[in-house]
Amino acid sequence: MSEDIELLDRFIAGDQEAFNQLMRAHEDRVFAIALRMMRNRDAALDAAQETFLTLYRKADRFHRKSAFSTWLYRVTINTCYDQLRKQKRRQADPLPETNDPVDPHSADEVAAAELRPDLAAALATLPEDFRIAVVLSDFEGNSLEMVAEILEVPVGTVKSRLFRGRRLLAQKLGNLSPTPDPQRDEHG
Amino acid sequence: MDNYNPDLIFDLAAGILPEDEARAAEAALTAEGRAELAAQRAVLAAIAAEPMVGMNDIERAQLHRSVADGIAATTRELSPVEIAQPRASTRQTRSVRWMRWASAATAAAMFVGVVAVGSQLSIGGDSDTSDTTIATAGGALSSATTVAATTTTAEAARAEAGADSFESADGALLEPPEVRSANVEEDLRDLAVTMINTQRFDSLATLACYDEAMQELTIVDWEPVTFISEDGSEVEAIGFSYRTTATADPTAIQLYEVATCLPIVTE
Numbered sequence: 185m186s187e188d189i190e191l192l193d194r195f196i197a198g199d200q201e202a203f204n205q206l207m208r209a210h211e212d213r214v215f216a217i218a219l220r221m222m223r224n225r226d227a228a229l230d231a232a233q234e235t236f237l238t239l240y241r242k243a244d245r246f247h248r249k250s251a252f253s254t255w256l257y258r259v260t261i262n263t264c265y266d267q268l269r270k271q272k273r274r275q276a277d278p279l280p281e282t283n284d285p286v287d288p289h290s291a292d293e294v295a296a297a298e299l300r301p302d303l304a305a306a307l308a309t310l311p312e313d314f315r316i317a318v319v320l321s322d323f324e325g326n327s328l329e330m331v332a333e334i335l336e337v338p339v340g341t342v343k344s345r346l347f348r349g350r351r352l353l354a355q356k357l358g359n360l361s362p363t364p365d366p367q368r369d370e371h372g
Numbered sequence: 373m374d375n376y377n378p379d380l381i382f383d384l385a386a387g388i389l390p391e392d393e394a395r396a397a398e399a400a401l402t403a404e405g406r407a408e409l410a411a412q413r414a415v416l417a418a419i420a421a422e423p424m425v426g427m428n429d430i431e432r433a434q435l436h437r438s439v440a441d442g443i444a445a446t447t448r449e450l451s452p453v454e455i456a457q458p459r460a461s462t463r464q465t466r467s468v469r470w471m472r473w474a475s476a477a478t479a480a481a482m483f484v485g486v487v488a489v490g491s492q493l494s495i496g497g498d499s500d501t502s503d504t505t506i507a508t509a510g511g512a513l514s515s516a517t518t519v520a521a522t523t524t525t526a527e528a529a530r531a532e533a534g535a536d537s538f539e540s541a542d543g544a545l546l547e548p549p550e551v552r553s554a555n556v557e558e559d560l561r562d563l564a565v566t567m568i569n570t571q572r573f574d575s576l577a578t579l580a581c582y583d584e585a586m587q588e589l590t591i592v593d594w595e596p597v598t599f600i601s602e603d604g605s606e607v608e609a610i611g612f613s614y615r616t617t618a619t620a621d622p623t624a625i626q627l628y629e630v631a632t633c634l635p636i637v638t639e
Contacts, residue, residue, distance in 0.1 A: 207439065211427070211435060215435070216426065229434060229435055232435055233435060233442060236439045236442075237439060237443065303418055303419070318419075323419055343382050346382070347381070350385075350411070350416070353418075355411075357414070357418065
């Protein structure tokens with residue numbers, strides 16, 4: 185039994201310290217994913233908080249068909265999606281998506297995310313599906329298989345999203361001339 | 373050989389091909405393929421050069437404190453047993469049975485409940501007579517405060533087929549389900565009542581996001597609804613009814629947008 189599962193079982197049995205240990209074990213990774221998604225440290229902290237509260241409330245709903253971390257990172261991503269949607273509803277200016285120009289207000293967020301500004305700005309312009317794949321794989325170092333599990337898509341789809349996401353990043357960074365995407369359909 | 377093969381370029385950029393094979397494949401690339409490969413490698417190198425992000429001590433303390441506060445708020449609303457443990461089986465059986473009977477009674481009375489668009493949902497006033505059993509909606513719903521939706525015949529159906537008229541096809545008087553307080557917002561509770569009364573739960577597997585949602589939450593039933601967002605636009609959504617365990621009562625409602633399969637978080 186993995187250490188995560190052991191801690192989870194102890195927590196479900198009522199051991200609060202087991203929850204604290206689970207949180208400490210994953211909080212940096214959860215925060216890092218949230219920060220790449222939210223592009224703002226305060227928002228990332230909020231997302232991390234909500235993720236761990238979800239863990240606290242729904243620990244018994246983890247089906248154990250995948251690694252605990254896979255489930256937790258998926259909760260993180262869903263939480264970020266939720267919060268981004270809430271932000272969009274609140275703000276008159278929508279968050280940058282697809283190939284729209286980068287939000288001029290995002291300079292502080294870019295700095296706060298500790299990324300090279302041009303890379304952060306380029307990342308911010310990626311469609312969400314591509315950005316998540318790039319964050320989980322290229323920034324966080326998860327295997328293609330794990331990313332596929334987290335996103336619940338085939339490995340081929342992850343490869344396709346990564347390829348196209350990197351391609352868009354390269355274009356934004358000036359490493360590749362914008363040309364039509366030769367790969368119109370995702371891999372099944 | 374297809375010299376512009378994204379799979380091949382992906383594998384070359386990732387450096388996962390055997391050296392000989394990689395050298396031969398790279399040599400066979402067209403100029404366009406080589407440019408693509410160089411671009412992919414440049415992006416990977418740029419990302420690799422980025423420092424790992426992490427929380428500083430203040431942020432870490434802040435996170436720990438906010439989670440502790442959230443847990444304290446949760447435990448004030450529900451006991452830990454209710455949060456993490458299955459509930460008693462006697463209630464579960466009774467309520468599930470009621471759902472089936474309510475469905476039959478509703479169908480027999482030809483009440484077709486629909487969640488429709490038009491005006492704000494009338495809610496809360498008679499929640500103490502709401503005929504359902506609802507528990508916590510969990511984290512996804514913890515921040516929910518309003519669902520702007522409307523109901524037409526479902527409310528009427530509930531009123532007419534209410535607590536005093538649960539009669540099965542064979543005339544036996546059915547037990548009304550228990551009312552149970554929870555931290556579900558009143559409007560969501562009302563929506564849950566509507567969903568349970570209308571009982572249009574079928575074709576689960578055809579829903580695009582069913583598998584995705586099933587992965588993390590136990591979904592038992594769903595209902596098409598029209599969600600009215602804050603800006604007044606209508607969003608076609610699916611309301612899922614969750615259980616805390618495979619045999620427990622329906623306990624919570626979560627809305628997913630049909631077009632995206634993403635959860636709708638209400639404010």
